[in-house]
Amino acid sequence: MTSDTDLLLDARNVAKSFGAVRALTDASLTVARGEVVALMGANGAGKSTFVKILTGALRPDAGHVKIRGQSARVGSPAEARRSGLVPVYQEPSLIPDLDVSDNLRLNDTPKDAFRRWMAELGHEELALDAMIRDLPLATLRIVDLARALASEPDVLLLDELTAALPTDLVERVLKVARAQADAGRGVIYISHRFAEIAELCDRATVLRDGRSVGEARIEPGVEERVVEMMLGAKIDLGRRAAETARPKPAGQPRLRVEHLAAAPKLRDASFTLHPGEVLGVVALEGQGQDELFEALAGFRKPAGGTIEVDGAPVRFGHPADAIAAGLTFVPGNRAEALFRERSVRENIAMPFSARLAAWGPLKARHERARVAEAVERLQIDTRAQAEVQRLSGGNQQKVTIGRWLAHGVKTLLLFDPTRGIDVRTKRQIYPLVRELAGQGAAILYYTSELDEVPLACDRAIVIFNGRVVDTIEATEADEARLMRAAYGLTAREGAA
Numbered sequence: 001m002t003s004d005t006d007l008l009l010d011a012r013n014v015a016k017s018f019g020a021v022r023a024l025t026d027a028s029l030t031v032a033r034g035e036v037v038a039l040m041g042a043n044g045a046g047k048s049t050f051v052k053i054l055t056g057a058l059r060p061d062a063g064h065v066k067i068r069g070q071s072a073r074v075g076s077p078a079e080a081r082r083s084g085l086v087p088v089y090q091e092p093s094l095i096p097d098l099d100v101s102d103n104l105r106l107n108d109t110p111k112d113a114f115r116r117w118m119a120e121l122g123h124e125e126l127a128l129d130a131m132i133r134d135l136p137l138a139t140l141r142i143v144d145l146a147r148a149l150a151s152e153p154d155v156l157l158l159d160e161l162t163a164a165l166p167t168d169l170v171e172r173v174l175k176v177a178r179a180q181a182d183a184g185r186g187v188i189y190i191s192h193r194f195a196e197i198a199e200l201c202d203r204a205t206v207l208r209d210g211r212s213v214g215e216a217r218i219e220p221g222v223e224e225r226v227v228e229m230m231l232g233a234k235i236d237l238g239r240r241a242a243e244t245a246r247p248k249p250a251g252q253p254r255l256r257v258e259h260l261a262a263a264p265k266l267r268d269a270s271f272t273l274h275p276g277e278v279l280g281v282v283a284l285e286g287q288g289q290d291e292l293f294e295a296l297a298g299f300r301k302p303a304g305g306t307i308e309v310d311g312a313p314v315r316f317g318h319p320a321d322a323i324a325a326g327l328t329f330v331p332g333n334r335a336e337a338l339f340r341e342r343s344v345r346e347n348i349a350m351p352f353s354a355r356l357a358a359w360g361p362l363k364a365r366h367e368r369a370r371v372a373e374a375v376e377r378l379q380i381d382t383r384a385q386a387e388v389q390r391l392s393g394g395n396q397q398k399v400t401i402g403r404w405l406a407h408g409v410k411t412l413l414l415f416d417p418t419r420g421i422d423v424r425t426k427r428q429i430y431p432l433v434r435e436l437a438g439q440g441a442a443i444l445y446y447t448s449e450l451d452e453v454p455l456a457c458d459r460a461i462v463i464f465n466g467r468v469v470d471t472i473e474a475t476e477a478d479e480a481r482l483m484r485a486a487y488g489l490t491a492r493e494g495a496a
Contacts, residue, residue: 006032007069008186009054009085009155014063015210016049023049025210027063031155031186036177038197038218039190041207042230042284042483044448047190050207051159054188055087056080068154081107084154088161090286092140096133103132104147113150121146121172137264138165145173149180156180157188162196163265163286174200192284193465194223194487208232227483249274249458252311254411254442255327257296260305266291267466269305273411273442278433280453280460280474281446284486288466289446293415296444297329298322309411326410330400332419332446337400345371348403375402401432404441412436412443419448430456453477464488 009031016024024046031037041047052058054065056074065072067083074080080087094103104114111128118126121142132140141161148156158177162170177187177200189201197204201218206229214229216222253272260269266288273279283289294300296307298316307314309325316322322329330337338347348371380398397417404412414433418426433456437443445457453460454474462470462485470485 008033008067009188010066010069011050011054012064014050014053014060014065016053016058016061022210024053024060026212027207027210028212029054029188029205031188033184033186034181035203036181036187036189036201038201038204039188039207040197040204040226040230042450044209045207045230046210047207049210051087051157051190054080054085055157078107081151081153085157086148086151086153086155087157087159088141088145088148090160090163092132092137092144094132094140094144097131099129099131100126100143101128103143104128107147107151109147109150113152114146117146117149117176118142120176122169138169141165142169145176149176153185155186155188157190159190160192160286162191162193170196192287192487194226194489198222206230223484223487223489227480227487227489231479231483249277251275253308254310255296255444256306256308256311258306258308260292260295260307261303261466262288262291262295262300263303264291265466266295266463269461269463269468271461271468271471273444275410275440275442276437277459278437278443278445278457280457280477281444281463282450282453282460282482282486283446283463287463287486289415289463292463293329293331293413293444293446296322296327297413298327299329327413328404328409328411329413330404330415330417332416338396345375347399348375398428398432401429401436404436408439409436409441412441414443414445416446416448418452426452450477450479450482453482462486 007030009029011027011029014024014027015022027046027050029037029039029050039047039050049058053060054074056076056079059075065074067085072083074083074085077087095106101111104111115124118124123139123142123146126139126143132143135143145158145161156177158173162173165173174196177189181187181202189197191197198218204216204218204222204226205212206214206216206226208230209232213232216225216229251274254275255273257272258270261267265286269288269292271279281289281292291300295302295316298319298321301317307316309327314321314325316325319329380395380402401417417433418429430452433443433445447453447456453472454477457474457477459474460472460477460482461468462472462482464486465488469488472481472485
């Protein structure tokens with residue numbers, strides 16, 4: 001049993017709210033000398049907020065944090081580093097317009113120690129005058145890690161560092177992390193890859209809905225227990241979604257994707273999407289879902305594979321090309337989908353106007369009627385209708401979907417449309433998605449909430465490590481199966 005004197009980090013009962021949203025309610029984590037602890041949880045469990053508090057990017061509303069037995073009020077990342085807790089994030093924290101040497105100087109990293117660690121990680125050839133913007137992503141992650149190691153941290157926090165790293169570099173990272181623990185230091189390891197956790201970690205702490213819900217020693221067969229804690233219920237392998245099976249689509253697909261790849265994370269995605277069908281996309285953070293939607297919407301150039309629309313191959317060099325082919329993208333960030341200073345009705349009416357210069361009062365009677373019908377159908381609060389930015393997040397999201405309910409759409413790319421909105425609004429959006437499909441739209445629907453799949457989708461594909469690893473009918477898409485596939489546990493290569 002670990003004594004308090006052995007604890008390098010002791011975070012207890014940490015809570016954090018953002019307005020009315022409780023991101024953390026009661027999160028706790030301990031790391032002892034010589035220990036590697038996995039911090040686990042599904043999307044939205046509170047991991048990111050907890051990490052930001054531990055590393056000084058956010059201040060907690062409640063709870064306490066002790067480092068080496070001393071109470072710590074870590075008010076900034078620099079204070080966290082001085083206290084001995086050093087993070088390495090999935091996205092490199094380097095200034096692209098500076099060279100390596102200048103980035104080291106920003107936090108007083110010893111250059112000799114940095115060079116030693118770069119050699120240990122297989123990058124001894126890197127020149128210190130190399131510009132950060134010219135280096136590949138994998139090298140940037142190694143630079144960030146070597147910079148952290150050079151500061152000799154008491155607790156090293158690795159947040160999805162190995163995502164999209166090649167196998168040889170992953171092995172080096174795991175070896176270095178284990179060596180840190182063997183030297184009497186502590187490591188917090190965040191990863192969606194159970195294989196890495198099983199190889200490296202001693203123990204896992206699980207978050208769910210902003211709370212620490214349990215711990216587990218890493219040993220054979222622990223995966224089932226961890227998944228159970230993340231889901232919050234005993235796994236029932238025989239449970240099925242309440243939805244009855246819908247007729248399988250026939251005929252030519254609206255969208256066919258074959259072996260699509262897009263840097264940096266999407267490696268191999270294949271699937272079909274038919275008119276009248278809602279195809280769910282399930283993935284944990286950073287598995288390639290962003291690149292998939294951006295490639296289909298014309299925002300990102302594919303690195304390989306093919307896209308067919310209505311049986312004809314297409315290549316998108318610009319979002320306008322995707323729109324011309326009938327693919328409409330609704331991003332997860334509502335601000336990107338709306339003209340925030342325009343009215344509710346103007347935002348919904350936008351597709352009726354071919355040119356922005358033509359915006360203004362709607363002249364066509366049927367267009368005004370269609371917009372009014374959408375406002376009423378979605379129960380959009382129009383008390384602040386003069387500017388859509390004054391609406392609540394849920395009402396803004398209903399405006400983005402109502403636009404296509406009023407105008408009609410051939411292929412809709414919906415990226416996490418219910419993120420950050422209340423339960424009542426979510427329950428309004430699911431039937432709206434089904435209504436659009438009933439009108440003949442083909443809908444690709446990424447969701448970060450597993451229980452949405454049987455409510456809105458006909459089928460779902462699961463992406464893990466940049467690849468489609470499972471295709472599941474909605475009637476079989478219980479959360480346990482989706483979670484296993486999302487963590488690569490029972491991944492089956494292939495797609496429909």
